[in-house]
Amino acid sequence: MMDLKSQINIEKLPRHIAIIMDGNGRWAKQHGKPRVFGHRNGVTAVRETTEAAAELGVEYLTLYAFSTENWNRPKLEVNALMRLLVETLNKEVETLNKNDIRLQAIGDIRKLPERTYQALQQGIERTKDNSRMTLVLALNYSSKWEIMEASRRLAQQVQAGELSPADINEQVFSNALNTSGMPDPELLIRTSGENRISNFLLWQIAYAELYFSPVFWPDFRKEHFYQAIIDFQHRERRFGKISEQLVQ
Ligand code: IPE
Ligand code: IPE
Ligand code: MG
Numbered sequence: 001m002m003d004l005k006s007q008i009n010i011e012k013l014p015r016h017i018a019i020i021m022d023g024n025g026r027w028a029k030q031h032g033k034p035r036v037f038g039h040r041n042g043v044t045a046v047r048e049t050t051e052a053a054a055e056l057g058v059e060y061l062t063l064y065a066f067s068t069e070n071w072n073r074p075k076l077e078v079n080a081l082m083r084l085l086v087e088t089l090n091k092e093v094e095t096l097n098k099n100d101i102r103l104q105a106i107g108d109i110r111k112l113p114e115r116t117y118q119a120l121q122q123g124i125e126r127t128k129d130n131s132r133m134t135l136v137l138a139l140n141y142s143s144k145w146e147i148m149e150a151s152r153r154l155a156q157q158v159q160a161g162e163l164s165p166a167d168i169n170e171q172v173f174s175n176a177l178n179t180s181g182m183p184d185p186e187l188l189i190r191t192s193g194e195n196r197i198s199n200f201l202l203w204q205i206a207y208a209e210l211y212f213s214p215v216f217w218p219d220f221r222k223e224h225f226y227q228a229i230i231d232f233q234h235r236e237r238r239f240g241k242i243s244e245q246l247v248q
Contacts, residue, residue: 014229016062016182018187021045021065021217025038038216048221049063060134061136062138063138066085066107068141068199103135104134104136111140136179138201143202144202154173184204187209187229191216192217193213195212
């Protein structure tokens, strides 16, 4: 059997892939373990996916790790997740540096617990000169929050006389988002068989290809990631045009 990696056309890689990492809790339940066990095992999938993306030459990989809605989970789980983040960030920064990967974050990160915030800032600072790939963690992130914040920022600029309402266009608006400077994701993957977006990158995925995998996140491996990219590369991205208008 031909291996999956060799079926990928490196010339037509998405520049930016975003992933909604879902299914940790159900995976744990399947194994008769508490939900936190699933989160811990999800770290392996993060490592695998990050490595696979960097090896292929993807420029941006964005991982949805904690939504603003996730604060509504039982306190025990939220606390365990925040601790796991600190632990993982501290442990993995060295590997990121070895692989020339830069860490960034989107979301209302200032409202994370102090220790999580510090670990994140340190990771960002210690990897800031790396250039092979950017790994973006969405933490305390929600798209509606991000869009609201961008609107507020632009309104303030208008009020201060620095910006005219007539000058607000797609580019200006994009630049006011947390993802300013990043290309929009061409491919969005969600694991665990849920078919929804859950408040993730609503503006940025306007024209992304969506790929839903039934695999629970802790089981997600390089091969699953390759499969998503191969699927993406077989799609026709028309952007409103008709098939015949597309060159090649
Ligand atoms: C995704 O897995 C991880 C986070 C949202 C932090 P879940 O914890 O949502 O797992 P399920 O969806 O309950 O199985
Ligand atoms: C979305 O997963 C958020 C993250 C992956 C961090 P959820 O499991 O929280 O989403 P819903 O609640 O099922 O929509
Ligand atoms: Mg879930």
